[in-house]
Amino acid sequence: MMAKQSVVVPEPPMGIAKPPTAVVPATASSLFPPPRSGGSAGGAAAAMKKKFLGQQLEVGAGVGGRINAWVDSMRASSPTHARAAASALAATADESDTWTVKHPSALKSIDEIIAASKGKQIVMFLDYDGTLSPIVDEPDDAVMSEAMRAAVKALASYFPTAIVTGRCLDKVWNFVQLAELYYAGSHGMDIKGPTNARKHIKSSTKTKAKPKSVLFQPASEFLPMIEEVSKALMEKTKSIQGAKVENNKFCASVHFRKVDEKKWSALAEQVRTVMKEYPKLKLTQGRKVLEIRPTIKWDKGKALEFLLESLGFADCNDILPVYIGDDRTDEDAFKVLRERGQGFGILVSEHPKETNASYTLQEPKEASSATSYFSVMQFLQHLVEWKSNSNSLKARARVYSRSATMKE
Numbered sequence: 001m002m003a004k005q006s007v008v009v010p011e012p013p014m015g016i017a018k019p020p021t022a023v024v025p026a027t028a029s030s031l032f033p034p035p036r037s038g039g040s041a042g043g044a045a046a047a048m049k050k051k052f053l054g055q056q057l058e059v060g061a062g063v064g065g066r067i068n069a070w071v072d073s074m075r076a077s078s079p080t081h082a083r084a085a086a087s088a089l090a091a092t093a094d095e096s097d098t099w100t101v102k103h104p105s106a107l108k109s110i111d112e113i114i115a116a117s118k119g120k121q122i123v124m125f126l127d128y129d130g131t132l133s134p135i136v137d138e139p140d141d142a143v144m145s146e147a148m149r150a151a152v153k154a155l156a157s158y159f160p161t162a163i164v165t166g167r168c169l170d171k172v173w174n175f176v177q178l179a180e181l182y183y184a185g186s187h188g189m190d191i192k193g194p195t196n197a198r199k200h201i202k203s204s205t206k207t208k209a210k211p212k213s214v215l216f217q218p219a220s221e222f223l224p225m226i227e228e229v230s231k232a233l234m235e236k237t238k239s240i241q242g243a244k245v246e247n248n249k250f251c252a253s254v255h256f257r258k259v260d261e262k263k264w265s266a267l268a269e270q271v272r273t274v275m276k277e278y279p280k281l282k283l284t285q286g287r288k289v290l291e292i293r294p295t296i297k298w299d300k301g302k303a304l305e306f307l308l309e310s311l312g313f314a315d316c317n318d319i320l321p322v323y324i325g326d327d328r329t330d331e332d333a334f335k336v337l338r339e340r341g342q343g344f345g346i347l348v349s350e351h352p353k354e355t356n357a358s359y360t361l362q363e364p365k366e367a368s369s370a371t372s373y374f375s376v377m378q379f380l381q382h383l384v385e386w387k388s389n390s391n392s393l394k395a396r397a398r399v400y401s402r403s404a405t406m407k408e
């Protein structure tokens with residue numbers, strides 16, 4: 001077994017990430033609805049928040065008897081339980097204080113969003129699973145529709161666009177296949193820019209300095225460890241029917257979507273046993289998946305900041321970053337935007353959830369679904385349509401003013 005050396009600044013105790021706290025800094029733009037207060041929802045909502053977003057789970061030494069906390073958190077992330085939690089959350093809130101009022105539909109608010117972008121460069125960040133592709137039982141089947149690909153391609157022709165995902169770069173590339181995008185794989189730990197990156201680099205940066213080549217792997221030293229832990233997890237969980245381990249290069253995913261709920265605690269126990277050997281790795285949780293990743297201070301929020309900086313937008317007030325995502329790991333990016341008081345997060349969800357996002361969109365559905373709707377795609381298409389129309393208007397105005405000058 002290889003030595004498990006610490007190579008970067010470790011975070012506090014390993015465990016499922018803390019529930020996000022909605023904090024609005026003094027500089028926050030009016031785009032951010034006020035944070036959810038205890039207010040009318042009261043203690044019941046606070047209790048629900050804790051339950052719904054999962055408890056802090058420790059997986060280091062001295063954690064005997066805590067496996068139930070893991071299973072509770074795994075349950076809280078499953079749709080059935082999430083729905084129950086959502087109804088309880090909704091039931092405790094005043095009618096005037098509902099989740100949808102605080103987090104309105106981004107589609108219905110498109111005019112407000114476009115107005116906020118006046119004089120600003122929109123920069124788009126898109127999560128993959130559950131945002132651009134529907135959630136399906138088998139991770140390898142999570143393909144993106146041709147229509148969604150076309151929408152993302154059109155989007156990237158107007159705005160710098162990045163995919164920020166838990167998947168490793170190779171996998172997400174196989175699904176998306178758009179060379180003009182930026183990609184941040186492995187929860188932001190593997191960042192690559194497009195070959196024509198200069199197109200979107202802020203023009204002042206273009207002239208002043210050579211643009212940074214966008215290629216960044218903050219957890220590169222963890223590569224052998226992730227390889228090793230993935231193998232150990234595969235071995236330990238192979239007897240649990242339905243369990244699947246995905247090696248995502250700088251992180252590993254243990255899927256339990258297809259595992260009988262009665263076996264969740266056995267699965268959690270096996271994962272915990274493996275992780276005890278790897279104190280430099282921590283656990284976070286996504287949708288029916290346990291994510292094992294390095295204890296470095298790096299997440300999707302940091303990836304967003306890194307990409308903004310690479311684009312030359314680090315200290316710019318004239319940008320509007322928009323991040324669309326469906327999962328707990330996307331909350332890190334929503335939080336960064338809220339704390340910057342810049343741009344906004346859009347949570348893709350059918351159910352109320354505590355979130356740092358400002359707006360919501362419905363989940364992508366499989367094409368075969370009778371109730372199929374694609375609100376993420378529609379939102380992207382609306383942005384493209386608006387930008388294309390406003391560019392044509394500007395072009396027409398330029399022609400008009402040129403011909404007026406010539407006549408004078």
Ligand SMILES: O=P(O)(O)OC[C@H]1O[C@H](O[C@H]2O[C@H](CO)[C@@H](O)[C@H](O)[C@H]2O)[C@H](O)[C@@H](O)[C@@H]1O
Pocket residue numbers: 127128129130134135136137138139140142164165166167246248253255257286287288289291327329
């Ligand atoms: O950051 P994301 O792009 O949202 O990736 C997070 C994880 O997504 C994938 O798992 C999720 O989608 C699967 C396919 O729909 C589904 O079967 C699974 O239950 C979900 O958790 C992906 O397989 C993971 O590697 C990503 O970390």
